[in-house]
Amino acid sequence: MKFMKLGSKPDAFQADGGGGDSRSSSRRYVLSDLPSDIVVHVDDARFYLHKFPLLSKSSLLQRLIVEASQGGADEVRVGGLPGGARAFEICAKFCYGMVVTLNPYNVVAARCAAEHLGMTEDVDKGNLVFKIEVFLNSGVFRSWKDSIIALQSTVALLPWSEDLRLVARCVDSIAAKATASPGSVVWSYTYNRKAASSDEIVEARRCSSSSPAVPRDWWVEDLCELDVELYKRVMVAVKSRADRVPSDVVGEALRAYAARWFPESCRRGDTPADEDDACAMEVLETIVWLLPSDGDGSSPCGCSCQFLLNLLKLAVLVGAGELLREELLDRIVLQLHEASVSDLLIPAKPPAQTTYDVELVEALVGRYIRRAGxxxxxxEDVFETNGExxxxxxxxxxxxxxxxxxxxxxxxxxxxxxxxxxxxxxxxxxxxxxxxxxxxxxxxxxxxxxxxxxxxxxxxxxxxxxxxxxxxxxxxxxxxxxxxxxxxxxxxxxxxxxxxxxxxxxxxxxxxxxxxxxxxx
Structure with missing residues (x-):
């Protein structure tokens, strides 16, 4: 994991009682021979600070402090600060020149807070916004896993992270790496799936002949940690580079994501609880929307018939809409002959009295027959030659x-x-x-x-x-x-x-x- 240290002075921020974690207290101050001359309120926290370091770095604090001084007050309130008190503390330490460490977990919050506080080059050269941008471009966006961590942190910082294009930049960084040639992959990634030798998706090896092969789907598991909206954005970016990512790899990514996020009750074939129902529906709609539109001869849409039928089972369980089910039926019928009996055992929904939805299977077969003309x-034995x-x-x-x-x-x-x-x-x-x-x-x-x-x-x-x-x-x-x-x-x-x-x-x-x-x- 990349990190960047700013400042050189010792960290002098303290909480009530001294020596404690300043983030766990609502009252925070700086150890100094000079008494505090300004109190900054951020959410429920109060920071007892000094005007001069703040005035030299933040245009927002300049304005608020001047307005407070004109009214004879020594307290200001910073409302709506992205990242809250923790992000403000990073910015305040930077103003004092104290040591502060940026990492993929806090850099997006610090960037949004610095923008809100106006810590730009117009106020002071080498200000916090500039420093953070250097770290993002030279560190975070060059790292596969750091880009994913940073992207995950953007959710709690909307709409700031969106307006500052931090979400888009994280997505672009991740998509560029996911679509890179496997031979150029030099970063660490997660790969725990067991692939059969005949089905293994392997394309190239690293530069060293002794290094293990890098699978074409090396990036699939790490993306499974993203929530459904972020995953959708990343996969759209990946699919837009279709010339670099085959449909079967996209299909494998969707299969792995489904296995990670579908509730256990759905995987067992049981009717999910209400909270699981909503989660499963959102994931299902996203996966169906992301299904590849093309594929090879053996897998016309990049996904196996078994996977598509499992999606159809889930669609029945959660009561998905007709359009979604029709989309799945149209894809399944292209390779229905590759299914197994267990794949077709789709539970029937009430008020049906049967165990399995036989009518749905009959509709699938009928659609296959019609498609074949x-x-x-x-x-008539139109499919027979010499009786066979x-x-x-x-x-x-x-x-x-x-x-x-x-x-x-x-x-x-x-x-x-x-x-x-x-x-x-x-x-x-x-x-x-x-x-x-x-x-x-x-x-x-x-x-x-x-x-x-x-x-x-x-x-x-x-x-x-x-x-x-x-x-x-x-x-x-x-x-x-x-x-x-x-x-x-x-x-x-x-x-x-x-x-x-x-x-x-x-x-x-x-x-x-x-x-x-x-x-x-």
Whole structure:
């Protein structure tokens, strides 16, 4: 951490009782042979000081002291001072030439207070504003972590820190470093995440060949300490340099920030408390707003489908608006086939009786199908070549849907219409095997024992027994939960296969060993 010492005289500021921390007392004074001739009120603190050192450095104190003297008073009040009594003490010590240490934690407050007090070059050469600017430019803004610390301190000093462009300068400093080439990173940073070797984001090494590689996302964790408004400003500045920051790195930054700031209840999938609800909503809106608009082929928006679906889960939990949910749906549908069953287990909100929001998943699948231009296809094998489906994405999505059906089928409150609606949302050509669908049907029938015969037939008719494997066929033939018609079909299918196999075996025998029966004349 950078620091700058100003002044050379010993620190003579004292609090009531002597020797104590002057910042903890409301009455502060300077040890001197000369008695105090002016009292300065700052917030609830009183400073017993001397006029001459103050008059030589501060234009505001010059005016206030002159006005007080004309009225015969020896007390002045400095109202609205940014940084309060602590910042004023730094400025007062500078006026006396006492040793004062500037660091990233207090420099912004000191800069705002010095501006308010008029401690500029017009009053005295080498005044406090000038000294602080030197420290900011030569120290704080050259340091990665010091820039972040200084930016965090600006929040309590608004609007002064904004008007003096201290916020903007901190943001620019941070964004410039975050978008620098990893090979030029020579400062310390926080990196505790474990990256798999295949997914590790590494671009360059330091100058020394023995130094460890610097990940492209080295800056992500340190920014997670910023509150949501500051984080938004920094990320906007980072994204504006899009030619230097790939979408996948921006996506990783958003994922890390979400993990840091989403309440624990939200990460567990529970409905958050009111105070957590507001926090989660603000973070969610910011992250969705910051999502990259482009990406590579494997991740069209720079974020994984799993991360986007987690955001959608949170949007459902906190009751996010329709526009935000639509934005997420539009992004998810681009890579829905990459999701897992657990990713799709989005809790249903009351008054829904089901455990999971099956209608939302059906809407996602329908959106995917429409985007692929399949909504007008009804059972045509347009995705098949020589009898085999040739669209890997569609096959993966159908496998996902069938796995999801098997999971939600265990919910006794899931209506037949929802199960059928989702099962029939996929084109027939995308389901070359019906084993997974049969598993889902079997679970549904088991968990809904009171279905009518009509409903059972409706559920079972989703399955094409001709597309079952040998193992699934054997199980289906012995399954007493299936309607009798389906079981009979399955047994007939087995019988037909056996008959064809016998015929085939008969006509493939060696003619020399086959006895020919003479036909009667």
């Amino acid at each position: 399949l909504d007008d296809i009804d059972g 489906a040739d669209d890997p994405s569609l096959l993966a999505l159908c496998k996902l849907v069938d796995g999801y059906l098997a999971e939600v089928a265990a919910d006794p409150n899931l209506p037949v219409s929802s199960f059928v609606g989702l099962a029939t949302s996929m084109p027939e050509s995308a389901r070359p095997s019906h084993d997974a669908l049969y598993t889902a049907i079997d679970v549904f029938l088991k968990m809904h024992p009171n279905l009518s015969k009509v409903e059972k037939r409706r559920i079972s008719s989703l399955m094409d027994v001709k597309k079952l494997s040998k193992e699934a066929s054997i199980h289906a033939a012995q399954n007493d939960r299936l309607p009798l018609r389906v079981v009979v079909q399955q047994k007939l299918k087995k019988s037909e296969k056996k008959h064809l196999a016998n015929v085939d075996a008969h006509y493939t025998q060696d003619p020399k060993t086959t006895k020919q029966k003479k036909l009667p004349r």
